[in-house]
Amino acid sequence: MKASIPTNLAQDFLEKLGFSPEEIKLYLTLAQSGQATLLATARNSGIERTKLYRLIEDLKEKGIIEEVPQFKRKTIKAADLSTIELLVKEKERQAKFLTTTYPSFAESLKDISKPFPGNNVIYYKGKEGMRQMAWHILRCKGLFRTYSYCFWNDILGDAFVLKLNQELVERKFQVHDLYSDEYIKFKKNWLKNGKRRPEGNWAFWDSRYLPEKLVTVHLNIDIYNDVVAYYYWEGEEIFGVEIYNERVANIQKQIHDVLWKMSKKKPHIMWTDHGLK
Numbered sequence: 001m002k003a004s005i006p007t008n009l010a011q012d013f014l015e016k017l018g019f020s021p022e023e024i025k026l027y028l029t030l031a032q033s034g035q036a037t038l039l040a041t042a043r044n045s046g047i048e049r050t051k052l053y054r055l056i057e058d059l060k061e062k063g064i065i066e067e068v069p070q071f072k073r074k075t076i077k078a079a080d081l082s083t084i085e086l087l088v089k090e091k092e093r094q095a096k097f098l099t100t101t102y103p104s105f106a107e108s109l110k111d112i113s114k115p116f117p118g119n120n121v122i123y124y125k126g127k128e129g130m131r132q133m134a135w136h137i138l139r140c141k142g143l144f145r146t147y148s149y150c151f152w153n154d155i156l157g158d159a160f161v162l163k164l165n166q167e168l169v170e171r172k173f174q175v176h177d178l179y180s181d182e183y184i185k186f187k188k189n190w191l192k193n194g195k196r197r198p199e200g201n202w203a204f205w206d207s208r209y210l211p212e213k214l215v216t217v218h219l220n221i222d223i224y225n226d227v228v229a230y231y232y233w234e235g236e237e238i239f240g241v242e243i244y245n246e247r248v249a250n251i252q253k254q255i256h257d258v259l260w261k262m263s264k265k266k267p268h269i270m271w272t273d274h275g276l277k
Contacts, residue, residue: 017087022047026055027064030078037073063087120244130155133222133229133240138167140224145256147221148179148207150186153198155233165200176260177207180217184209184266208263215259223252 010031014024029045030036038056042049056076059065063083068075124133134156137144152161168175191197210217220231226246232239243249 017084017091022051022055023059026052027059027078030065030076035068035075035077037075041076120242122242122244124240124242126238127155127157130231130233130238130240131157131160133231133242134160134164136227136229136242137222137224138164138171139227140173142174142224144173144175145223145253145260146175146177147217147219147256148177148183149218149220150183150233151190151198152220153195154186154190155231155238158196158199162199165198165202169201169204173204175205175207176256177205178210178217178256178259178263179207180210180215181212182216182218207266208260209266210259210263214262221252223249223256225249228252 010028011024014027015021019027025045026041026047029041033040033044036044038049038052041047042052045052047055056065060067064079064087065076066079068077124130134152152164156164222229222231226249227242227244228249229242230240
């Protein structure tokens with residue numbers, strides 16, 4: 001089935017509703033072909049007949065495929081849009097329920113959860129792992145110390161970074177961010193390649209410059225609570241490490257504070273106005 005722009009939109013929509021790629025292929029095949037026999041559906045969709053039978057039964061149960069009585073032949077068709085609309089409304093109801101009940105759920109989980117071990121090292125891999133690490137900074141109590149080497153958008157994606165930014169603003173984060181010439185080079189190349197500047201309100205993000213004769217910042221590093229988190233991405237190699245240890249975190253905080261006093265503001269890299277001038 002050749003994908004067109006509307007079909008791509010439909011695929012994304014159905015995926016958000018929770019359907020698998022094969023279920024989406026089957027539904028869209030029937031939506032395009034109309035009422036069809038099982039043989040014709042298998043041919044049009046490219047789905048093996050053994051798989052097709054199972055998919056048909058699953059989608060009949062979900063209500064988006066209907067069986068049409070025909071003499072001597074089993075014929076199926078895609079359900080009309082009112083059925084999809086009902087599924088959307090059910091998703092909305094579920095989302096509203098989850099949003100409303102989350103505070104109670106979080107409180108109850110705190111009561112039954114065991115405290116996180118005082119000393120631990122956790123390894124993360126891939127972009128999703130980096131997103132988990134970045135989201136963990138929302139646990140920060142007090143000053144958030146960090147070293148910047150690249151824009152978060154480079155690895156976490158624009159939508160995720162914007163959502164994280166909104167959470168940081170809402171929680172009134174206090175930030176001390178240190179960067180060196182490596183970060184400035186990254187920013188220049190980012191703009192040179194025609195990429196857009198990071199969205200969101202970054203006026204709260206306090207950044208200072210360290211000359212490379214003092215230190216070269218070539219990793220993104222976060223320091224908060226009793227945690228030191230290291231992010232590394234270079235080409236296809238993407239991983240990170242969180243170290244949970246009070247002494248390790250305290251010494252890193254002291255080092256960061258000393259470097260902060262030695263650093264200075266750079267007008268061209270201020271984080272106001274989305275962080276770029």
